[in-house]
Amino acid sequence: MKPLEIIRLHLFLFCRSNSALAFLVSCFFMAVFVAGSGVLLAEELGQAGRETSNTEAYPRFELDEVVVTSTPIQEPIKGIPRNVTVITSEDIEQAPSNDVVELLAREANVNLKSFFGHDKQAGIDIRGMGETSASNVIVMVDGFRLNPPDLAGVDFTSLSLEQIERIEIVRGAASVVYGDGAVGGVVNIITKKGKREPEARLYSAYGTDETFDERASYGGQVENFDFNINVTCYDSDGYRDNGFLEKKDAAARFGYDLNDYVRASLSASYHHDEYGLPGNVPIEDIDSRNRRKETDRPDDFGETIDRRFMGSLDTDLVEWGFFKINGAYRERDNDFILGYTPLKSKSNQTSKIDEETKSLDVKYVKEYGLWGLEHDFQAGLDYYQTDYISARIDQKRRHNSDVYSLGCFFTNRLSLSEDLTAHVGYRYNTYDGTFRVDDLERFGSVARWVNGDEFDENWHNSAYDIGAVYSLTHDTSFFASYATSFRIPNVDELALPGDDLEPQEGRHIDVGIRHRIEALAEVSLTLFHIEIEDEIFFDADKNVNRSFDKRTKRQGIEVDVKAYPTEALYLWGNYTYMTARFDEGDSFVPLVPRYQASVGIEWQVFDPLLLAVTGTFVGSRYDGNDLDNDTFAKIDAYEVFDVKLTYTHKDLKFFAGVNNIFDELYETLAFSESYFTMPTRSFYGGIEWVF
DSSP: OOHHHHHHHHHHHHHHOOOHHHHHHHHHHHHHHHHHTHHHHHHHHOHHHHHTOOGGGOTTOOTTOEEOTTSSOOEEGGGOSSOEEEEEHHHHHHSOOSSHHHHHTTSTTEEEEESSSSSTTEEEEESSOGGGHHHHEEEEETTEEOOOSSTTOOOGGGOOGGGEEEEEEEESOOHHHHOTTOSSEEEEEEEOOOOSSOEEEEEEEEETTTEEEEEEEEEEEETTEEEEEEEEEEEEOOSSTTOOEEEEEEEEEEEEESSSSEEEEEEEEEEEEEEEOOOOEEGGGTTOTTGGGOOSOTTOEEEEEEEEEEEEEEEEOGGGOEEEEEEEEEEEEEEEESSOOTTSOGGGGOEEEEEEEEEEEEEEEEEEEETTEEEEEEEEEEEEEEEEEEEETTTTEEEEEEEEEEEEEEEEEEESSSSEEEEEEEEEEEEEEEEEEEEEEEETTEEEEEOOOEEEEEEEEEEEEEEEEEEEETTEEEEEEEEEEEEOOOHHHHHSBOTTOOOEEEEEEEEEEEEEETTTEEEEEEEEEEEEESOEEEETTTTEEEEOSSOEEEEEEEEEEEEEEETTEEEEEEEEEEEEEESSSSOBOTTOOSEEEEEEEEEEEETTEEEEEEEEEEOOBOOTTOTTSSSSOOBOOEEEEEEEEEEEETTEEEEEEEESTTOOOOEEEEETTEEEEOOOSEEEEEEEEEO
């Protein structure tokens, strides 16, 4: 059977199939087949197919995609010794994803972790970090580190899809450039800046659970000045009782070219949200469509205000290199009530988190010639200081932290020949923190905080990496790397430390291949192996944070396929097989699936009408508190499919979508058989006007 006949047969089977899993598996293997049969497919398409081999006609191919990775160095993916994925603004517009975490979770070895079915208190896990993924995966926005100093994780609600130009996902160790916590990977988000032609966008959507999503943006360029402004409002009752989420965001980015060599930029963002905290669902209720939505915490809620400011100065010194300096300030306030009672005023039962972070980083890049070949060198210094206070009324504890981190690093890309490049890098990092735990004690009818004793922590860490990329042809490259990583305990972990708590250190090996078959398909395959010493975890039995006395190992394979059987049909798929386990014994790391896969189809049915379908399969995982793998029930595997239909008429786009088409009952998190249920089938529709 010829390749095009297989594609036609697959589309027919999709329409007739009653099994979502069968569709998912067949989609993936069809994409692999297309990639592996590129020569035969090229013959069937004929000379016309060869004439369209220019990848500019196929913007989703990544081999020549230039990656910034939040530094001034711009390098094509095929020259990087890591598994890297780029999500462009076009990908974002076409995808049936309504927020950033949904968008990220469809990529290879990126696993969704959601408490309440929306992007508040949701996160992503790269390469099986499990419960502590919030502290082992770094998220950057225009060079600003979005990770907070505690266990709360990145607040993705403060990021609107409307403001994002591109997202770069770098899997594996990146501690040399990004420092503490760059263990599983780094997500680098670049926001839009004003283009030469001014453009305004108005977006309005309505969906299930009384969900309203309103967005507006305007950007442009006036001589040497460019700007982009975004405003979003989102309001939803949520899938669960007391699962509401209301958020408002405003962001602005300004840039000014002083001359051909100096550019100054300033960005600011404001985020405000209010949300319900419905708590968990017992295991006996998760299979009931009604009881899985209920809550025994109808009045628990939270509120967040997050303000961020960043300024940067870029200076092109021509033959002397490129110099960049970033300064940033963040103020985050989070109030919440857990265990609300009408017997007390809200003010007397509201817990508070206050964070104030200042950061500064300087980078220098120099491209130079040697032996008739091009090389580049980068050096950098980064510093941040955080004042952090967490007053937990429900725990009668207040944690005070004042932490400092200073790091310096260098990287060098050395061209050994036209086809072979070597990468080396090193970082030295110092960390100082002062901590105090206060107790809430009652004196008669008055409750007051009683200061505890201060204690200090000081650590010095280093990281290095070496890698190589060999380009067999323009369309085929091999890569390999060895790197180390480190993670320092965060302020929540240091608030309840065990005697053995200390920074964790990791060793990472990556080996892979990238290959493109003319303008038809592109495939990448990566093998990875990770070993971590002293991995930090929460010991639920002793109620302290500790370092494992056992080494943890993670190893697996990541496969990505992208294909254009015709100009009107784009297919993509990825598959991950991974084991994450303790070195001694047979137990696996909780919350880490062994199998994971995603597929997607984008079909230009006719010129103005686009159909996009995505599907994700995630294997079963052990309960978050089941370190021995024999205490609690496993979290079931799930498969979820989404579809979106977009019709474009001049400056207007009309769209409608269905999330979780097959109405799957599933969960991404559970602790001691207390589950956090995800939404069932939901609908949405709307309009976007670009002018």
